Amino acid sequence: MNCKKLKRYLVDFLDGELPEQEKTAFLTHYQTCVKCQERWGSHLELSKKLSASLGIFKKELQVPRALFYDILRETRKIPEPKPLLAEILTALFRIPQVAYVSLIVILSVAITINLITIMNMNKTRPVGFLAKERVVPAEIDRTPLKSSKGYLARRGLANGSVYFEIRSSFRPKVQSKSFIERRGA
Amino acid sequence: MQGEEVIANGERQFTPGDYSVFEDLVEHYYKKVFIAAMALTRNEDDSRDLTQATFLGAYKSFGRFQGKSSFYTWLYRIFLNQYFKYLRTKKKHGVQSLEYEYEGEDEKFTKEIGDRKYEPAAIVSEQEKNRLIRDAVSALPEEMKLVVNMRYLEEMSCADISQALNCPLGTVKSRLFNARELLKERLKDYEL
Numbered sequence: 001m002n003c004k005k006l007k008r009y010l011v012d013f014l015d016g017e018l019p020e021q022e023k024t025a026f027l028t029h030y031q032t033c034v035k036c037q038e039r040w041g042s043h044l045e046l047s048k049k050l051s052a053s054l055g056i057f058k059k060e061l062q063v064p065r066a067l068f069y070d071i072l073r074e075t076r077k078i079p080e081p082k083p084l085l086a087e088i089l090t091a092l093f094r095i096p097q098v099a100y101v102s103l104i105v106i107l108s109v110a111i112t113i114n115l116i117t118i119m120n121m122n123k124t125r126p127v128g129f130l131a132k133e134r135v136v137p138a139e140i141d142r143t144p145l146k147s148s149k150g151y152l153a154r155r156g157l158a159n160g161s162v163y164f165e166i167r168s169s170f171r172p173k174v175q176s177k178s179f180i181e182r183r184g185a
Numbered sequence: 186m187q188g189e190e191v192i193a194n195g196e197r198q199f200t201p202g203d204y205s206v207f208e209d210l211v212e213h214y215y216k217k218v219f220i221a222a223m224a225l226t227r228n229e230d231d232s233r234d235l236t237q238a239t240f241l242g243a244y245k246s247f248g249r250f251q252g253k254s255s256f257y258t259w260l261y262r263i264f265l266n267q268y269f270k271y272l273r274t275k276k277k278h279g280v281q282s283l284e285y286e287y288e289g290e291d292e293k294f295t296k297e298i299g300d301r302k303y304e305p306a307a308i309v310s311e312q313e314k315n316r317l318i319r320d321a322v323s324a325l326p327e328e329m330k331l332v333v334n335m336r337y338l339e340e341m342s343c344a345d346i347s348q349a350l351n352c353p354l355g356t357v358k359s360r361l362f363n364a365r366e367l368l369k370e371r372l373k374d375y376e377l
Binding site for chain 2: 010011012014015017042043046047049050051052053054055056057058061063064067068070071072074075078087
């Protein structure tokens with residue numbers, strides 16, 4: 001321990017947070033070094049006086065008992081806050097069985113939805129009029145449209161008609177229009 | 186453990202969010218909060234208001250207390266928020282400054298001593314000495330006053346202070362050190 005180190009350890013020593021080994025070294029140096037005693041003696045002394053003075057203040061101060069009843073009266077005016085939904089869910093999920101079952105249900109639903117979506121992705125489904133006539137469309141001829149983000153689908157139908165459908169790349173259900181050009185019409 | 190009372194090391198143990206223990210908690214801590222308020226404001230009416238506001242705030246957010254820190258550290262943080270609100274109101278009305286005014290503080294302290302008739306020769310009794318020290322602490326810049334009171338009145342560790350004030354541990358230590366230096370400077374004429 002030297003004077004520089006002692007300064008660094010001073011706050012921890014005063015706060016009682018210095019480990020035992022360093023504390024011994026601190027005191028050994030302090031008791032033998034006049035320079036440190038002159039420089040830091042007042043700090044140590046003041047620290048003791050602050051503890052004593054504020055300790056006495058704490059002990060002697062009369063706390064009005066009425067304050068306790070005032071606080072209770074004020075808090076009773078407020079209805080007991082009900083736990084929020086998030087807190088209820090958090091409390092529920094703390095039970096392992098509930099957590100596991102919920103996790104399995106959520107995963108199963110997610111996997112099922114994904115599988116259904118993948119299976120339906122490439123299916124060509126007849127819409128509206130075609131669905132009623134139960135006509136299976138033949139090959140699809142797609143011609144990209146210049147004016148919008150979409151394409152013109154043209155299918156030769158089994159009954160000899162040609163099925164046209166303009167499909168948009170986004171929101172196809174709303175945007176798509178279809179019409180049938182009958183041969184000989 | 187619900188509703189069961191265990192008091193260990195002055196800390197009340199309970200299940201977080203159990204409102205049935207709130208009354209006991211008020212009983213256990215209202216004196217501590219009032220003393221802390223008195224040390225900072227030095228005004229009984231303001232301290233009563235601050236204590237009430239602290240417990241009302243605690244009651245409203247009691248459901249969110251998870252027991253990660255001790256209850257008193259949590260309560261003290263609510264108290265500090267109320268105290269800062271109180272300071273802002275005071276500042277608005279031009280009573281107290283939140284700024285660090287080192288030049289002005291010495292004058293303020295000297296004036297306070299003058300008002301209270303603290304002539305160096307007149308300070309004889311221990312009681313007067315203690316009052317002088319407390320006056321000197323009260324006249325410290327706000328941030329120093331807070332850490333000094335938390336350290337010596339609340340007997341909180343530096344780590345707890347840094348958690349309550351939400352500032353680095355080094356800042357707490359340096360504020361304590363600077364506060365002691367300033368106090369030493371201001372009290373040097375009084376042979377305490």
